[in-house]
Amino acid sequence: MAGNFKKSKYRPKPNYWLSNVSVTLLLFLAGLLGLSWLHSNELINYLKENVNLTVELHRDIKNAELKKVTSSIKELDGVKAGSVQLISKEEGFQNLKSEFGEDFLDDDFPNPLQDMIVLNLNAVDVEKKKVDALKSSIRALSPGVSQVYFQDELFDTAIRNMNLVNWGMTVIGFLILLIAVFLIHNTIKLSLYSNRFVVKTMELVGARWGFIIRPFLSKSLVYGLICGIIAILALAGLGYYIYYVYPSILTIFNPQSTMLIMAGVLILGLLIQAVSTVFVVNKYLRKNMSDLF
Known part of the structure; x- marks a missing residue:
């Protein structure tokens, strides 16, 4: 026991x-x-805050009008603070040269680019209705605005x-x-x-x-x-x-x-x-x- x-x-x-x-x-x-x-x-x-919205300007826009449009865009609702960037046609042309080489375009051919304003939106404002409203507001700022581009469908598909x-x-x-x-x-x-x-x-x-x-x-x-x-x-x-x-x-x-x-x-x-x-x-x-x- x-x-x-x-x-x-x-x-x-x-x-x-x-x-x-x-x-x-x-x-x-x-x-x-x-x-x-x-x-x-x-x-x-x-991703939402790093998709560019591109504003293409007319070639004959004046510098004063260009600065006015840029300042007005910065004050619009939905625009991400500090994201508005002006890219002149000369700067854009130099970027193309650095990317594709000096001889990608004949010297006699004029610069085909236009001045552009590139900006980003706040994440909460990246939706179709708000983006469309913002694009309309930008077009109404000045007759010097030619086109406003945003890859809506491609971006919406990726997010979905x-x-x-x-x-x-x-x-x-x-x-x-x-x-x-x-x-x-x-x-x-x-x-x-x-x-x-x-x-x-x-x-x-x-x-x-x-x-x-x-x-x-x-x-x-x-x-x-x-x-x-x-x-x-x-x-x-x-x-x-x-x-x-x-x-x-x-x-x-x-x-x-x-x-x-x-x-x-x-x-x-x-x-x-x-x-x-x-x-x-x-x-x-x-x-x-x-x-x-």
Whole structure:
């Protein structure tokens, strides 16, 4: 009997490492989906604010009229501050030479270009109705304005496709997270299965449910914190690698929102572990001793 009693210390232990690995992978996936969704929106806004609206001017426009039109455009609603740029026909001609070579046009051929004003719009104002209204306002500024160009259809198609991908990724990610949470809950349930008799025995000797749950809850919170930190470090490592390969990613990087998502990953890790642990322990407490076999 004594030998059997001593061997009791070798009873199965809760398989916490398996549930912790599962939770860490879930948190990494959740954080990755959150960051992808966030930065896809940032990318869309970046693209919106970097599509040029080109104002072509008549060749015989006077300098005074040209400056007046430029100043008036800067004051229009929807125009991104600091984006209005005047490109003279001589400057445009030199740009073409630098791009296609000095001999791309015969010396006797006159400069075919016209003065242009190039500007960008605020992201919230890049929609068909607002862009059309802005184009009409620019045309009405002066008879010296010849044409106003904006690649509406091509740009709208690109944004529409990006939004579809964004929403599709969100729906698929949400379904994956639901499945992962269900699997992790079952993993935690199995990890606590070996302690079901300990839980019930403590209740039978008069321990309150809160007292019984407390040690399991404390351990689960510690594990949740560790899983969250590991997931955040993995996300940070992935982010650094992407930045190393594509340094331009900084143009769409939003530090405040990224920190919020990282904090959400940590809170999610604590919640998953805590809620699943309390639910499983309560389930064992509600059962009769005979139902535990």
